[in-house]
Amino acid sequence: MAAKLPPPRLLPSGDSAVTVEFRRTIDDAANERVLALDKALAASPIAGISETIPTYRSLLVHYDPGKIGFEALGEKILAIACRPLPPASKTRRWRIPVAYGGEHGIDLEDVAKALNTTPDDIVARHVGGDYRVAMIGFTPGWSYLSGLDKSLHMSRRQSPRLLTPAGTISIGGIQAGIQCLAAPSGWHLLGRTPVRTYQLHRNPTFLTEPGDRVTFFAIDHKTFEEQDRAAEAGEIIAERVDP
Amino acid sequence: MSRLVVASIGPASSVQDGGRHGAQRYGLTVSGAMDQLALAAANTLVGNEPFAAAVEIGPFGATFAARDGAVRVAISGAPRPADIAGRPVAMDSSVTLKDGETLTLGFARGGAFTYLAIEGAIKGEPVFGSLAVNARAGLGSPYPRPLQAGDEFSVDAASATPELRIELPKPVSGPIRVVLGPQDDEFDDANKALFLDSEWKVSATSDRMGYRLEGPAIKHLHGHNIVSDGTVNGSIQVPGNGAPIVLMMDRGTSGGYPKIATVITADVGRLAQTSAGTAFRFRAVTIAEAQDEARKFQQLIRSLPDRLRSSDTVELNIEALSDANVAGYAVSAMDAGTWQVAAEP
Numbered sequence: 001m002a003a004k005l006p007p008p009r010l011l012p013s014g015d016s017a018v019t020v021e022f023r024r025t026i027d028d029a030a031n032e033r034v035l036a037l038d039k040a041l042a043a044s045p046i047a048g049i050s051e052t053i054p055t056y057r058s059l060l061v062h063y064d065p066g067k068i069g070f071e072a073l074g075e076k077i078l079a080i081a082c083r084p085l086p087p088a089s090k091t092r093r094w095r096i097p098v099a100y101g102g103e104h105g106i107d108l109e110d111v112a113k114a115l116n117t118t119p120d121d122i123v124a125r126h127v128g129g130d131y132r133v134a135m136i137g138f139t140p141g142w143s144y145l146s147g148l149d150k151s152l153h154m155s156r157r158q159s160p161r162l163l164t165p166a167g168t169i170s171i172g173g174i175q176a177g178i179q180c181l182a183a184p185s186g187w188h189l190l191g192r193t194p195v196r197t198y199q200l201h202r203n204p205t206f207l208t209e210p211g212d213r214v215t216f217f218a219i220d221h222k223t224f225e226e227q228d229r230a231a232e233a234g235e236i237i238a239e240r241v242d243p
Numbered sequence: 244m245s246r247l248v249v250a251s252i253g254p255a256s257s258v259q260d261g262g263r264h265g266a267q268r269y270g271l272t273v274s275g276a277m278d279q280l281a282l283a284a285a286n287t288l289v290g291n292e293p294f295a296a297a298v299e300i301g302p303f304g305a306t307f308a309a310r311d312g313a314v315r316v317a318i319s320g321a322p323r324p325a326d327i328a329g330r331p332v333a334m335d336s337s338v339t340l341k342d343g344e345t346l347t348l349g350f351a352r353g354g355a356f357t358y359l360a361i362e363g364a365i366k367g368e369p370v371f372g373s374l375a376v377n378a379r380a381g382l383g384s385p386y387p388r389p390l391q392a393g394d395e396f397s398v399d400a401a402s403a404t405p406e407l408r409i410e411l412p413k414p415v416s417g418p419i420r421v422v423l424g425p426q427d428d429e430f431d432d433a434n435k436a437l438f439l440d441s442e443w444k445v446s447a448t449s450d451r452m453g454y455r456l457e458g459p460a461i462k463h464l465h466g467h468n469i470v471s472d473g474t475v476n477g478s479i480q481v482p483g484n485g486a487p488i489v490l491m492m493d494r495g496t497s498g499g500y501p502k503i504a505t506v507i508t509a510d511v512g513r514l515a516q517t518s519a520g521t522a523f524r525f526r527a528v529t530i531a532e533a534q535d536e537a538r539k540f541q542q543l544i545r546s547l548p549d550r551l552r553s554s555d556t557v558e559l560n561i562e563a564l565s566d567a568n569v570a571g572y573a574v575s576a577m578d579a580g581t582w583q584v585a586a587e588p
Contacts, residue, residue: 010537011424011426012422012424012425012505012530013425013427013473013474013475013478013502013505014422014475014477014478014505014506014507014508014533015422015505015507015508015530015533015534015536015537016475016508016537017473017475017505019424019425019472021425022437022474024469024470025470050264051264051265051267051268052268053267053268053473053496053497054268055470055471055472055473055497056470056471056472057470057472058472058473060472060473060474060475062267062475063453065538066537066538066541067532067539069531069534070530070534075527135471135497136268136269136270137270137471137473137495137496138270138471138495138497138498139270139272139379139380139494139495140266140269140270140271140272141269141270142270144471171308181379181380183379198269198270198271200370200382205269206266206269210268214555220479
């Protein structure tokens, strides 16, 4: 029999949800266990669970206390979570075009200055990264990526901006992100992608899934304008690489 | 088809329903009515499903006019004066607007949100099963934004159903109940006690996304940054300045501040109806007690059709209210505590 994994913590989030926490920090191994549990619960549903939300280090499980109580649900979740589970999926990869700097990445020069290097070097380090969608949250399609080059780790802005553009590609702390809708943000804005990770009435509505791999490549601003129009019309633009 | 025209309406008013569930994993905000019981009561009065789409009316007044036929509606939630051409309309009751008539709703007297349900429900194109407005994401139907004067709804012609009122359980006041966690271990005992023992006020800067609380500053044990994780309606997060924010229906699906406690399902609507400046307290309950209350709340929603009464008996009800006042119960529309509804004892 395979060795049991250390159990996650079950933290009540009120009477109708439980946070299944594997780690308190960002950790790819913990994120893989989150996604594996998420997949296992989707494959053999526990009656009463209505929705699951994977995040970096925990799985939030919404349930109906009219159908199952906290204790009974917790036992069932632990039984599954402590078994070694198959990895969540064969990992697909998205190649995402980015127009760096200028009006599309207003913080690129400041980031370069803060790190004593050139904007081109920052772009090279950002493009050189092999990222993974750790979670999607905050606003529709906002994909939080792990895998940011350590030399690009820097604290967030002192004062968040009240509005940053749709498609913003940014870094904050040890994370990188793909932002879909215009939203407030305290992250450093490096560029913009024409890719919509969320677009209503497109199939698929949501492009990225937790666990997906992501790499970026640079495009010029003219290409951005062309691809942005195509994306608005419903094209996916991002290149999908299947394993 | 008749039309119901929004002749005038204040801010913070929009079409809401039971919410947009199932895509929080993609960052899709749930939205939905701030007071789900009041939404369900208004819908039940006009024969709709409890969580059908209705108009959520913010603290300010609103007027609605029937055109091209009669329209049957019902109101429930934050009490406010209401009339049709000078004829008073009672809260928690249905009423039919004849073609050309206007329903006038005044400012909320205590509480914040009143629900206007329309017989046959509001029609639109659901996204992820919901018509609820989420202005930030441009979602909602028939208008993906707060309502404004001139908006209108196509509605079924009014049925000949006799008008009804609904008997909701005796309102309860008292502390807003919470279950501690999921990150209460980010706070020491003194700060948890400070949270539970202090008097709080809802800040005027609150909105459908979150209720900011005014009171003592709550200090964290290890700073205010945690790795972002999932949120629920009623999550109480404590940002760097120590002023708690209760996340409400338009919350982001994840957040990076420690969450000291979570408002129980049965009390989220009661908190939503706590108007800015009103003092209240929290009380911690066990998860078993919270789930008991959640099941009673579900039972209360299911029982709403059995609570319908003929409007003819409304005068008896007014007598009962007046008796209660004589007997010393403070049944005053000005006192938020006396109309707030919760699960039955």
